[in-house]
Amino acid sequence: MAEITKNGSPRKESSYSERELAGIAGFTLFSASVLLAAFSPLLATPGTNTPVMHGLTHGTMFASMAGFYFVITRFIKRRNEFVSSRRAQAVFLVLQLLLPAAVLLETALELAFPLALQFTLWAIQGAASAYFSCTWADLRSSLGEERIRSANLWSFGLAGCIVTGVLAMPSFVGLTVFLLLCACSFALLVASPPSGTEATSERDERWLAETSRYSANGSYIMTVDGMMCGVIAGLVVARISKGVLPPTIMGLAFVCVALIFFVLHKKAPGLLAMGRVQLVLLPFLICGLIISGFLQAPWNTVAALPLFVILYLLDYTNASVLSLRGTLLSISPCYCFARGRIFIVLGQALGWFAGAFVATEFGKGWLTVAAMILIVLVCIYIPVATVNPDKYPIIADAPDPAKDQAPPEGAQGPTPELVIEQHYKHKCAEATRTYNLTPREGEILFFLVKGRNARHIADQLYVAERTIKTHTYHIYQKMGIHSQQELIDIVEQQEANDDTAESCPPIL
Template sequence: MGTWNQGGYATMAETTKGHANRKANRYSERELAGIAGFTLFTASVLLAAFSPLLATVATNTPVMHGLTHGTMFAAMAGFHFVVTRCKGRNELVSSNRVRTGFLALQLLLPGIVLLETVLAFALPLVLQFALWAVFGASGAYFSCVWADVRSSLGEERIRAANLWSFGLAGCIVAGVLAMPGPAAITAFLLLCASSFALLAASPPSTTELTSERDERWLAETSRYSPNGSYIMLVDGMMCGVIAGLVVARISKGVLPPITMGAAFVCVALIFLLLSRKAPRLLAMGRVQLVLLPFLVCGLILSGFLQAPWNTVAAPPLFVILYLLDYTNATVLSLRGTLLSISPCYCFARGRFFIVLGQALGWFAGAFVATDFGKGWLTVAAMVLIMLVCAYIVVATVRPDQYAIVAEEPEPVEAPPAPMSEPETDPEAVVEQHYKHKCAEATRAFNLTPREGEILFYLVKGRNARHIADQLYVAERTVKTRTYHIYQKMGIHSQQELIDIVEAQEAGDTA
């Protein structure tokens, strides 16, 4: 029997379809809690990493900004490196006890800075640097936690959550930086505590138990791509140097504090525009080539021109550089979900080099800000320009090789699949069902990680243009990878591919 609507009785099929559509577009309360927590966490990280908010009297100089922020990013890179080598990473990011411990560590730095501001006492510099390192490690930990939480949202919702959370975080950054010192630091503490509280109410990752074999497979078959590592390292270095320049101008009162908040909002708006109008430009190789000429011009203005033109050039240049960083993080947020591997593993492995580059960039900015280093400013600009030009050559010759892992792994024997707990959501069951079959086919036919991503969309019946838009790669790349998939599987049509994947069972080897 049908149900009543304004036009009379609707058929059961129509009713079921309508319920499914509404369900697909509706976030649960726990998912909303996770997205809200991710927004507040993003705002707190941006405030600490790209503003002078947590500077004390002893560290509120351009040199000390570079050293403290460089220490923070170095600790973040170190934590990401440890996570990629840690076998119990999933338990680490899912343990409430560990999360509470890292929250306490994260609150140490802003808490001490607030006490210094109110009580006017000075903490030894050694301890301050230690607090910055601890804050960086805790920030990296919660980045992995949020990557793990986001994986439960699904592909399209991950994109939406990343974009809108980042845009709202930029607005929060602008609002907090507009507050007086003690009020801004208090707001920062509330951001950290609120994000943790919302995290506790968010859904856990659905891939921890069901995809352990995929994680082991990727760990055994993948390695860092020299080309991709170089590009991410250069991006990070440039971002660190220019961010240090902007933060120094803000601390001196040359630029208003709201500059950083406005910069992050601009990044979100540009990303939204490109994702809607020209999503293929967000492929890492293409977005690099499109923005590199602007980077070269900005570096020339920053390194060879005097004030105020170098100051005018710094914020737009930072927006361009952080757009590259944001694109990298967005791609990584999807990659773990598509490959059905540990999200925190994939995120930490892909973020290591760009975060390390930012640490080097902040340290370089600290050197340039010293009396001895001021004479090296032009040399530093020339070195960066040379790196960018070399980067242009690399990206032009190999535009589709911006890989998180090498594209041609050695075949290995797949480990047996562990038992998993049943899903309660029918849609999630179907989605996970196809992911596991694609993972089995990927191992059975020695497909690369990128080919495994494309295979998942091909099984869903998507065409090359749709896949290119979803993965932010060139359509030509998708077609080339599809041809390689067909060759390896010995097929000639998408329907044959679907039939083979459907026939896959856990533990198949052919």
């Protein structure tokens, strides 16, 4: 069973091509550059190297990112062509280099650019980062669902190591390396394989309009996640700029996130579903907020570090799922990524702005009140996250064509090969019951365990291939997995029980 792949053939260890490796390396360097810009004081100038200015500049960057995601999902119809255009990529590379180049000049020549110009450059940096995040999300779709998760994990872990190294360098050298990271990431993007994603058709636009709706609970959760991440990150960055903490602490925090994610992936993959991981970490979030809000320095900083790791673990879980969504649903990957990131990025902008407020002389008196507000917002997780916990902010249940059309006349019904013993049918039934799958999802689960791909299942069940991918996406979310091989492994671990055989989908 474990050696069967999604195309039904024996599983083989295949290596990445040179162009795929170039793409993964480019995504790694891009991730490092974004983490450096968004969660470190590297791009601060002498005039903006204060807690208040850190909050305002970083908040401006995240607000610009949210604005870009909104524009690309609402007003740019041919978004796939836009993010894959070499001309557009070159333009946004130049825009991405403006802020670090300006900071480098200001540091080297002891200049003082107007604050209005600096905030404009931060906004441009946010838009450029959002553009390339959509580009890389679209490009990774060429890897296939089995490899996207692995590429995300290793890229993020290596990016954390790069961030640690860059932040350990002197400021001038670190800025130079930052410019090289951006340039090398672009060079590797050019050398990467094309995404293979077709331009969004009118049919896709109609499907997106009918099924891509925001859910209130998912939107609320992501906004609050972002707010907390922005507030705590602002606290840590302020402590770094004051010399209380070493700059490398942020890079080490990202490495810890990757390690925790890797351990959960190996030991408890079910916890990586968005609803589950949030509820499990909820007590830690509340306790951390209480400690950070009521302790004095430096103990509030000590409490903030593990809290930031927990918060960014939520963000990384979210981003990993979004990277797979377009592939699983057979629609624009950059659309799914951008539309799903709006709320959490907007929340981070609000968090950074709130951090800037409490860092002012007037805002310091409101620190306890701000902490209490955050605690109340997190406590609302309990009723919100337990209602439809597997719902995400953008994808509603897609219509099932099988309900609207009958099988072709004269069809004999699906008769897949009997390659799995009765023992595995019982395991399939047990998994269906354990993870509360619908009858239709349990039916598709059985085919997936056999290693069948979406096209084969669609042919057997007389439904559209898009419908199978939608159901597969829902199965993955309920089981907290990201690949077909993980699904096979989980089903194999189920205890076969003859009493549950009756719940197995009648597909044989």
